[in-house]
Every structure is written in structure tokens, then in C-alpha cells.
Amino acid sequence: MSFTMLAVVxxxxxxGPLLALPRGWHIPIVLGELVAGVVLGKTGFGYLTASDPRFTFLADIGFGLVMFVAGTHVPVRDASLRRAIRPGLLRAVLTGVVATGLAFALNAIFGTxxxxxxxxxxxxxxxxxxxxxxxSLGLGGRSVVELLPQVAIADAACIVALPLAIDPPHAGRAALGAVAVIAAGVVVFFLLNRLERSGLRQRAHKVSEDRRFALELRVSLMVLFALAGLATATHVSIMLAGFVLGLAVAAVGEPRRLARQLFALTEGFLGPVFFVWLGASLDLRELGTKPAFIGLGAALGVGAVISHLSGKLTRQPLSIGALASAQLGVPVAAATVGTTLHVLQPGEPSALIxxxxxxxxxxxxxxxxAVRHGLTAPKRQ
Known part of the structure; x- marks a missing residue:
């Protein structure tokens, strides 16, 4: 990869931001970045080479940061969230049961x-x-509060389960690796909590802000890369390392200055690099050679929505259940890891995306x- 190619990326x-500009569309920024990568990658003009080691390494850093930021967005310190854990857990489990039944049906149809x-x-x-x-939509109320732990539980559980599911012959190794990364994340949480309670973190923050040292960002990146190194050594996805660290930081309380710095680094540079790389690595032409995988992709998407609509059995509004079906990190990781391990058939990674x-x-x-049905938070006076 050259500087010219990096400038193009x-x-x-x-x-991404251009497609997401109209607020009424509610299009995630990553969608445009993926499309851009597809156009200039394997599927399109072939200008971007996703197999380039330097491009791949930058993308891996971006992937870790994306999952780190996703972990920090889980409101684990919210008291109302903790009260809603029980219904959220019930719906996450119910979704998993329905998804498992649908998975057997899809495997019977597509035979993968x-x-x-x-x-x-x-x-x-x-x-x-x-x-x-x-x-962005100002959604609120009891159903939305109960949605948050449901999403957090499903997100965390599936991130842990993915390495075990994608490579069953090495599930034992992946399980040990996942335990090692999670244990390291727990150690990080206790260390951060100790620094927070002792006041050392606040004093370091004040010095860093006054002298512009960016100490919290440097330490966060150091820990992220260490956890990513542990994940790589134990054959676990970098996704788990980033997400575990994000949860640890969220549990202690993420400083706003650090949040802004991470946002700038991730959303301004390395996050887009990862999603463009991912789009460039996909060969959607393979879906043309295996049209059945187009049906597989559609079935997976519709199946995910149906699975989450099962929350209606516990009186969850259908619109909230459908909202809970949004997924990206796990399918992206599955496509990335599955391609690396060569456990997916040609065209299957594109079907997952x-x-x-x-x-x-x-x-x-x-x-x-949901907005039209009035599921919004009360406006502040």
C-alpha cells in the first residue's frame, strides 16, 4: 500500500458520511464505506488489494478500535439498564432459541x-x-430501556460464541483463547477501577489535559494492542479484545476527553480504512456464480428479524423487536475470520454481509x- 492508495481509501x-447526511434515511456511515470498498475492490475495478499486508494490518487496527468504541457505547453504569436486565435477558434467550431453530432449517436448505x-x-x-x-430518533420509554440490556447481552454473548461457532474443530482452543481474553479484560477493569477510586486517574487526566499529553488515549491504545496480541496468539478474533476493553472502560466510566479522541481516531481514519478494506475483500461476483448464496444472505437477514420479533411473545412492540435485529460487527467478523481460516465457501462471506x-x-x-407509534423519550423542559 502506498500513500497515494491510502489517500484514495x-x-x-x-x-459514508455523504450517504448518511439525510437524517431521515437513518443510514449508518459504514454502509457507504463498505460500498466504496466493493466498487474499488475485488468486485469492482480491482484497484484496492485487500490481501496487501500493510492494508490488512491497518484494517485490523481499525477493527479493534471499532469494537472498542462499540463496547464503550454499552451503558453498563445506567441504573435503569440494570433494572431491565431480567426482561432483556429473557428476550435475548428467546431470540437465541428461535435463531437456532431457523439455523437448522437454513442448513437443511443450503447444506453448508x-x-x-x-x-x-x-x-x-x-x-x-x-x-x-x-x-438520533429520541426513542424512550419502558420498551426502549428494556431493549438496551437485550442488545448488550446478545452482542456480548455472540461475540464470545462466534469463534466457537465458526471453527468447530478448534472450538476448545477458541474457548480457552476467549476465556484468556475475557480474564485479561476483567483484570484491566479492576486496575482501572482502582486507579479511579484512588484519584490517580483524575490527577493524570488533569496533567494530560494541561500539558496535552493524551495519556489516556496512549494507555488505552497500549492496552488494546496488548489484548489484540493476546487474542491473535490464542487464535481469537481481535473483535473480542476490542469489545472486552470497551466494556471495561464503560463499566468504570469513560472520560469525555478520551471518548472524543477515540471518536476522532476511529471514525476519522482507522474505522473507515477497515470498512473500505472489508468491502474490497468481498467478491460479490461470486454470488452470481452461486445464486443460492443470494438466497442465503436474504434468508439470514429475514431470519434475524424473525428471531428478534419473537420478543412480541413477552409484549415487546414489533417495531422495537425489529430494531433489535440490526447487526454488523458479528457478521463482519464472521466474514473476516471465515475468509482468513478458509472455512467458508466462495461467496458465503458476501452472503453474510x-x-x-x-x-x-x-x-x-x-x-x-417506533417514532410514529409514540415510543419516544419525554422532551426536556
Whole structure:
């Protein structure tokens, strides 16, 4: 990868904000970045080479940061969220049960042998997508409060389960690796909590702000890269390392200055690099050679929505259930890891992303329906 190519990657990444500019569309920025990568990657002109080691390394850093930021967006310190854990857990489990049944049906139809993977995909939710939609639309009320733990539980559980589901022959190794990364994340949480309680973190923050040292950002990146190194060494996705660290930071309380710095670094540079790389790595032409995978992608997307609509059995509004079906991080990781491990058939990674895009479109529409049904937070006086 040259500086010229990097400039092109950053430039075409601007398609994301341009498509997301009309507020009424509720289109996630990453959608435009993926499309840009598809156009200049394998599927399109072939200008971007996703197999370039330098491009891949930058994308891996971006992936870790994207999942780190997603973890920090989970409101684990919210008291109302803790009270809603029980109904949220019930709905997440119910969704998982329905998704498992649908996964067996899809495997019987398409014969890929990926029952566990499809169950994890359809049961997953993306906090990084759903929380911004909730905030931007001003959604609120009891059903929305109960949605948050449901999404957080599903997101975390599926991130942990994905390495086990995508490569069953090495599930034991992946389980040990996941335990190691999670244990390291717990240690990080206790260390951060100790620094917070002792006041050392606040004093370091004051010095850093006055002297412009960016200490919190430097330390966060150091820990992220260390956890990513542990994940890589134990054959676990970098996704888990980033998400675990994000949860640890959210549990202690993320400083606003750090949040702004992470936002700038992730959304301004490395996040778009990752999503453009992902789009460039997909070969959607393979879907043309195997049209059945177009049906698989559509079935995965619709199956995810149906799985989450099962919350209606517990009196969850249908629009909120459909909103909970939005997914991206888990399908992206599945496509990335599955391609790296060569456990997916040609065209199958693109089918996974197609399914995710369908859930994004449906969840965006569901958010608008929820607003029209009055599921909004009271306006502040």
C-alpha cells in the first residue's frame, strides 16, 4: 500500500458520511464505506488489494478500535439498564432459541454445515448500530430501556460464541483463547477501577489535559494492542479484545476527553480504512456464480428479524423487536475470520454481509415506525 492508495481509501471513505447526511434515511456511515470498498475492490475495478499486508494490518487496527468504541457505547453504569436486565435477558434467550431453530432449517436448505454460525449471526444485535439510532430518533420509554440490556447481552454473548461457532474443530482452543481474553479484560477493569477510586486517574487526566499529553488515549491504545496480541496468539478474533476493553472502560466510566479522541481516531481514519478494506475483500461476483448464496444472505437477514420479533411473545412492540435485529460487527467478523481460516465457501462471506445489510435496512425503518407509534423519550423542559 502506498500513500497515494491510502489517500484514495480515506477519500472514498467520505461516501459514508455523504450517504448518511439525510437524517431521515437513518443510514449508518459504514454502509457507504463498505460500498466504496466493493466498487474499488475485488468486485469492482480491482484497484484496492485487500490481501496487501500493510492494508490488512491497518484494517485490523481499525477493527479493534471499532469494537472498542462499540463496547464503550454499552451503558453498563445506567441504573435503569440494570433494572431491565431480567426482561432483556429473557428476550435475548428467546431470540437465541428461535435463531437456532431457523439455523437448522437454513442448513437443511443450503447444506453448508454451518448451523452454529447461522444461529449466532441471527441471534446477534449490534450495540454500535442500535444505540445511535435510538439516540438520533429520541426513542424512550419502558420498551426502549428494556431493549438496551437485550442488545448488550446478545452482542456480548455472540461475540464470545462466534469463534466457537465458526471453527468447530478448534472450538476448545477458541474457548480457552476467549476465556484468556475475557480474564485479561476483567483484570484491566479492576486496575482501572482502582486507579479511579484512588484519584490517580483524575490527577493524570488533569496533567494530560494541561500539558496535552493524551495519556489516556496512549494507555488505552497500549492496552488494546496488548489484548489484540493476546487474542491473535490464542487464535481469537481481535473483535473480542476490542469489545472486552470497551466494556471495561464503560463499566468504570469513560472520560469525555478520551471518548472524543477515540471518536476522532476511529471514525476519522482507522474505522473507515477497515470498512473500505472489508468491502474490497468481498467478491460479490461470486454470488452470481452461486445464486443460492443470494438466497442465503436474504434468508439470514429475514431470519434475524424473525428471531428478534419473537420478543412480541413477552409484549415487546414489533417495531422495537425489529430494531433489535440490526447487526454488523458479528457478521463482519464472521466474514473476516471465515475468509482468513478458509472455512467458508466462495461467496458465503458476501452472503453474510448481505444478510447484515438487510437487517440494517429493516431496523432503520423500524426506528421510524417506533417514532410514529409514540415510543419516544419525554422532551426536556
Amino acid at each position: 480515506v477519500a472514498i471513505g467520505l461516501i 454445515g454451518h448451523v452454529a454460525l447461522y444461529a449466532v449471526l441471527m441471534a446477534s444485535s449490534s450495540a454500535a448500530l442500535i444505540l445511535p439510532i435510538v439516540d 448481505l444478510g447484515a445489510l438487510i437487517t440494517i435496512a429493516i431496523s432503520a425503518a423500524a426506528g421510524g415506525i
